[in-house]
Amino acid sequence: MDIRFYEAAEAELDEAIAYYEHQLPGLGVRYRLAIQAALQRIAQFPEAYPPLSQRTRRCLVNGFPYGVIYRIEERTISVVAIAHLHRRPNYWTSRS
Numbered sequence: 497m498d499i500r501f502y503e504a505a506e507a508e509l510d511e512a513i514a515y516y517e518h519q520l521p522g523l524g525v526r527y528r529l530a531i532q533a534a535l536q537r538i539a540q541f542p543e544a545y546p547p548l549s550q551r552t553r554r555c556l557v558n559g560f561p562y563g564v565i566y567r568i569e570e571r572t573i574s575v576v577a578i579a580h581l582h583r584r585p586n587y588w589t590s591r592s
Contacts, residue, residue: 497539501575502591505565508578512562530557531578534564542568549589552576 501509509531517524534557538545545553554563565577565588577588 497542497571497573499535499539499573499575502577504588504591505575505577512578512580516560527557527560530559531562531564533558535573535575538564538566538573542566542573554579556581 509528513524513528515524516527534555538555543553545555548554548565551567552565553568554565556563561581563579563581564575565579567574567576576591579588
């Protein structure tokens with residue numbers, strides 16, 4: 497399946513990578529790799545993760561307090577948000 501990002505989700509990813517890299521050199525790279533692994537899991541098993549609403553699901557990111565919020569649309573996975581699990585719950589709902 498193809499994976500595409502909402503513009504806001506891509507910005508969230510870039511901001512988190514920069515934040516972690518600023519905290520500790522190399523940590524941003526580890527975060528990016530953890531996100532990529534989550535995206536690979538989603539692409540392989542898109543319906544394996546629990547629904548958050550009728551149209552969205554969430555895959556947790558190993559080693560970081562984030563979840564990839566996504567929608568399954570025919571042959572495409574649309575990433576709605578890269579959401580921190582302890583901040584502003586459901587802030588992304590207006591995107592879906």
